[in-house]
Amino acid sequence: MYNVVVVGASGAVGREILKVLDERQFPVGELRLCATSRSAGKQMVFRGKTITVEETTPDSFKGMDIALFAGGAASKQFGPGAVEQGCVVIDNSSNFRLDPAVPLVVPEVNPGDVRWHKGIIANPNCSTIIMVLPLKAIADAAGIKRVVVSTYQAVSGAGMEAMEELTAQTRAVLDGGEYTPKVFPYPIAFNLIPHIDVFQEMDYTKEEWKMVKETRKILHNDHLPVTATTVRVPVYRSHSESVNIETEEKLSATRAREVLAAFPGIVVMDDPEKKEYPMPLFCSERDEVFVGRIREDNSVPRGLNLWVVSDQLRKGAATNAVQIAELVIRYGCLLRG
Amino acid sequence: MYNVVVVGASGAVGREILKVLDERQFPVGELRLCATSRSAGKQMVFRGKTITVEETTPDSFKGMDIALFAGGAASKQFGPGAVEQGCVVIDNSSNFRLDPAVPLVVPEVNPGDVRWHKGIIANPNCSTIIMVLPLKAIADAAGIKRVVVSTYQAVSGAGMEAMEELTAQTRAVLDGGEYTPKVFPYPIAFNLIPHIDVFQEMDYTKEEWKMVKETRKILHNDHLPVTATTVRVPVYRSHSESVNIETEEKLSATRAREVLAAFPGIVVMDDPEKKEYPMPLFCSERDEVFVGRIREDNSVPRGLNLWVVSDQLRKGAATNAVQIAELVIRYGCLLRG
Numbered sequence: 001m002y003n004v005v006v007v008g009a010s011g012a013v014g015r016e017i018l019k020v021l022d023e024r025q026f027p028v029g030e031l032r033l034c035a036t037s038r039s040a041g042k043q044m045v046f047r048g049k050t051i052t053v054e055e056t057t058p059d060s061f062k063g064m065d066i067a068l069f070a071g072g073a074a075s076k077q078f079g080p081g082a083v084e085q086g087c088v089v090i091d092n093s094s095n096f097r098l099d100p101a102v103p104l105v106v107p108e109v110n111p112g113d114v115r116w117h118k119g120i121i122a123n124p125n126c127s128t129i130i131m132v133l134p135l136k137a138i139a140d141a142a143g144i145k146r147v148v149v150s151t152y153q154a155v156s157g158a159g160m161e162a163m164e165e166l167t168a169q170t171r172a173v174l175d176g177g178e179y180t181p182k183v184f185p186y187p188i189a190f191n192l193i194p195h196i197d198v199f200q201e202m203d204y205t206k207e208e209w210k211m212v213k214e215t216r217k218i219l220h221n222d223h224l225p226v227t228a229t230t231v232r233v234p235v236y237r238s239h240s241e242s243v244n245i246e247t248e249e250k251l252s253a254t255r256a257r258e259v260l261a262a263f264p265g266i267v268v269m270d271d272p273e274k275k276e277y278p279m280p281l282f283c284s285e286r287d288e289v290f291v292g293r294i295r296e297d298n299s300v301p302r303g304l305n306l307w308v309v310s311d312q313l314r315k316g317a318a319t320n321a322v323q324i325a326e327l328v329i330r331y332g333c334l335l336r337g
Numbered sequence: 338m339y340n341v342v343v344v345g346a347s348g349a350v351g352r353e354i355l356k357v358l359d360e361r362q363f364p365v366g367e368l369r370l371c372a373t374s375r376s377a378g379k380q381m382v383f384r385g386k387t388i389t390v391e392e393t394t395p396d397s398f399k400g401m402d403i404a405l406f407a408g409g410a411a412s413k414q415f416g417p418g419a420v421e422q423g424c425v426v427i428d429n430s431s432n433f434r435l436d437p438a439v440p441l442v443v444p445e446v447n448p449g450d451v452r453w454h455k456g457i458i459a460n461p462n463c464s465t466i467i468m469v470l471p472l473k474a475i476a477d478a479a480g481i482k483r484v485v486v487s488t489y490q491a492v493s494g495a496g497m498e499a500m501e502e503l504t505a506q507t508r509a510v511l512d513g514g515e516y517t518p519k520v521f522p523y524p525i526a527f528n529l530i531p532h533i534d535v536f537q538e539m540d541y542t543k544e545e546w547k548m549v550k551e552t553r554k555i556l557h558n559d560h561l562p563v564t565a566t567t568v569r570v571p572v573y574r575s576h577s578e579s580v581n582i583e584t585e586e587k588l589s590a591t592r593a594r595e596v597l598a599a600f601p602g603i604v605v606m607d608d609p610e611k612k613e614y615p616m617p618l619f620c621s622e623r624d625e626v627f628v629g630r631i632r633e634d635n636s637v638p639r640g641l642n643l644w645v646v647s648d649q650l651r652k653g654a655a656t657n658a659v660q661i662a663e664l665v666i667r668y669g670c671l672l673r674g
Contacts, residue, residue, distance in 0.1 A: 043539035073552075145634055150579035152488035152529055152568065167511065174508055190503075190572050192489055194579075194630050195646045199609040203590065205634050212635065224634035229579040229644065234571050236525050240533075242487035242579075244565040253540065272536040281528035294529050295540045298549065299483055299562035303451065307531045314353065 001029035002329065003063055004086070007056050007078065008070030009033035010042050010161045013092060016318035017068050017264050018046050020287075022044045024322055027329075030221070036074075061087045065334055068327050069093060070317075075120075083119030085334040092317050092325050094206075098121040104217045107323040108265040109136045114204060114327045119335060121324055124135055124218060125210040126316030127151050127230065127239055132218050133289045134243065134306055137263035138256065139219060142302070143248025146225040152198060152240040154280060157312050158183055163236055169236070170317045184232065187272060193232040238280035239312040246303045253296050256304055260291050270294050278309035286311055287319045338366035339619075339666065342424070344393050344415065346370035350402040350429060353655035354405050357624075361659055364666070371397045387413030398424045402671055403662050405431060407654075412457075413552050422454030423673040425609050427661050429654055431543075434459040434551055444660040445602040445636030446473045451664045456672060458661055461555060462547040463569065466490050468578055468618055469555050470626045471643055474600035475593065476556060479639070480585025483562040486548060489570045490533060491617060494649050495520055500573055507571070519570065530569040542567060563646045574600045575617035576649040583640045590620050590633050593641055597628050602652070607631050613644035623648055624656045 004021070006291070008014045015033070021028055031046055034056040044075060054060065056074055061067055061082035067089045069075040075091040082089050096102040103113035105120045106129050114121060138144060142185040155162040162183040169189040180188070187192055197206035205210075211228040230307035233240075251259070261268040269278045270292040278290035289310040297303030310316060328334060358365055368383055370394040379390040393411055394436035398404055398419035404426045406412040412428040418428050433439040440450035441459045443466050450498065450608070451458060468486060475481060492499040500519040503540045506526040509516035509538070516524070523530055541549075548565040570577075588596070596670070598605040606615045607629040615627035626647040634640030647653060663669060 087658065112514075113386060148485045148581045148636070152489065152570070170507060171511055175502065176509075186616060187611050187618060191616055192570065192577050193616060194571060194577075194614050195612065196608075202635060203609050203630070221501075223620070227634045227636040227640075227642060229630065229642055231577075233528060233529065234431070235487070240529050240531075240568075242568065244485045244564065244566075244581075258378075272540050275522050275532065277531050279523060279528055279530060289671065292567065293540070297564045298539060298541070299564040303564075305564060305566055308567075 001027050002065040005027050005034060005060055005064045005067045006070065007034045007074050008072060009044060010035045010053055010279065011070055012156055012313055013070040013317045015177065016313045016317065017321060018072060018268065020318045020322045022047055026322060026325065027069040030192060032060060032064065033241065058333040060073045061085045065330065065336060066090065067086065068227065068321050076236055076295050079120055083335065088121070088328055088335055089119060090123060090321050092123040092321055094125065094210065096120050097124060098217065105324050106132050106218055106320060107327055108133055108263065110218055111327055114324060115269040115331055115333060116303060123198065123317065123321045124214045126157060126312035127207065127318050128152060128211050128214040129320050130239055130308055130312065131211065131241055131243060132215055133263065133265050134260055134291050134308055135215065135245070136219065137260050137266060138245055138247060138304065141259040143252040144224065144246055145246040146246040148241045148304065149228045151230045153226070153230060153234040154237050154239055154312060155188060155232065157239065166234060166236065188232060190234060194229065196230045196232055216227045234296040235280045237284040237311055238309055239315060240280055241308045241317060243306045243308055244297060244303065245306065246300055248251060251304060253294050257294050258308045265289055266291055268292070273274050277307060280309055287314050289315055338364045340367040340369060340398050341365050341400040342369040342397055344371045344404060344411050345409060345486040346381060347372050347376040348407050348495055349650055350407040350654045354407060354649045354658060355381065357651070357655045357659045359384055363659060366621060369397060369401065376618065385514055390525055398422045402673060403427065403663065403665065405658050412419055416457055419549045420672065423586055425672055426456060426457070427460060427658050428459040429658055431462065432545065433457050434461060434536045435554065441551060442661050443469050443555055443657060444664055445470055445558065445600065447555055448664055451661060452668055452670060454670065460654065460661060461551045463494055463649035464490065464544065464576055464578065465551040466653050466657050467549050467576055467647040467649065468548065468580055469552055469624055470600065470602050471580065471645055472552065472582070474597050475584060475588065475601065475641065476584055478596040480587040481561065482585055485581040486565045487579045488565070488567045490567060491572040491574050491576055491649060492525060492569065493574050494576065503571055503573065516634045517599065525569060525571050527571060530565065531565045534570055540643055572617045572647055574621040574650060575646055576653060577617055578645045580643045580645055581640065582635065582643065587639045588641060590631050595633050597631065599659055603628055605629070614644060617646055620646045621648045622651065624651050626652055
């Protein structure tokens, strides 16, 4: 049994982490739930036991084996101290993802990278995790020359308040009322916002650069050409992505379907005749990455179009983090005996 | 003054045609409004005058100079007969678009094609019209090697009933009720459907092939490599498109902005610092094509990413059709006197 602390336990990702720990029968010994002072005092239930959320302090990691950080700035503040106390940190924020000393892991794709961790293991960006599973399947079968991706991202990627904002704003639109956006820069109800996270170099958003740089790191391919456009859509849960892949070798749609279906963590959902393709409404609260609309790209000799959907709170965050914790245990690379 | 008949006058596109004819001060003499028997008898107002919608018959085109067909099967049934009676047909359906004897026209892009019409002029698919303006601007400046487009299409592309379905279904979701989809194959409220029009060869939808084949015809480039993924989103009005373009020559983002801003019918809306980019909510009931998120593609030596939004009922349908009618008059290529 392992002592586990969840930091950011009361947020959208934190809640999913608790569910996933339970569903996957993770060998939890002591469970500590932490958050900012704002959420301290809240009560949450895990395996029938009520646990009070505490404010995160350096002492929160004392005697703990594994810390799961749900996101935000907390891992910067408390992560290194937790490691010093012998606690392996699995961090869902972007704070350490591109640090060369920190492995960035998707267990189906690069599990071995867990082995060289020095205390912190980073969980990739949600949109990146979702894309990188099919990319790895295709890369292994035919090599990848270039990726062009456009995303359709659910509001829950911006937390629970974003979900509440979508509900309240949608109601206001239908009832002819007013609702001033708080979480998003513009109304998201019946709208699209082509802007996720802050703008950076070349006028790409940070979210777009994450998809470029994290994909390269996970696939161990420092110069893989990837370009991304990331867009927020009025959907509660599950990110969708239109992924265009130029391959080194020709891969037929039929063979691509086989290769994708055989890859762990992927479910192929692709039968046009039966109107079968992944949709966010039906892929939510699931752990798999769903791939459909698998087509040979008509515009190049060797290329594919894919439509990829997955619950970004599950595989895109909580599930992936818990899977990393499982690998840490399986590979025997905890920090304390 | 010209006698005009609008076929499908009471639908989503038909209503916009009436508005656009009025706003653009089109020289309308007699105006006849036609539709299927289901809508016959409805009353509509044009320039203060109430007009009763009649059922379309071969006689509807007698004495008319210009027929604007809003869409559907009507132009197949009545179009050739209208031409025989001396009436120029401007058709918003897909019935004649790929017919080599029929010009397919976007007035800012290939106005000259109006001149060789033999009675029927086709109005392109809405998603195609919206994309082809920026493509032409870029093609003229730097040449185009390949286009990868993913769409985010509003429900009004499927008519007024689709808008009502989005409203009723959204209410049902918020209130915990039930709503069985009628227009779309699956729920569209808080969902995405990667399936527009019927599936065809290579598992592409007809909508996706339209974007490939119509773009080639309009740009007079029979082999232009274009690949498309078309997706319905829970937005009422205005289609959005993530367009990736590989160019023949290098075009900087700055130069691309200039070239796009100088192109007729395009409005550049692109200032990341001020959070300025096109969004469907704010581009509706406008006639222009809005382009933003203009970025050099980091994955190739010569390429661009664009985010394009336009009201598909206006520029994507009604406005473009009325602009074609204006060209027919300007070029003096009516069929009668």
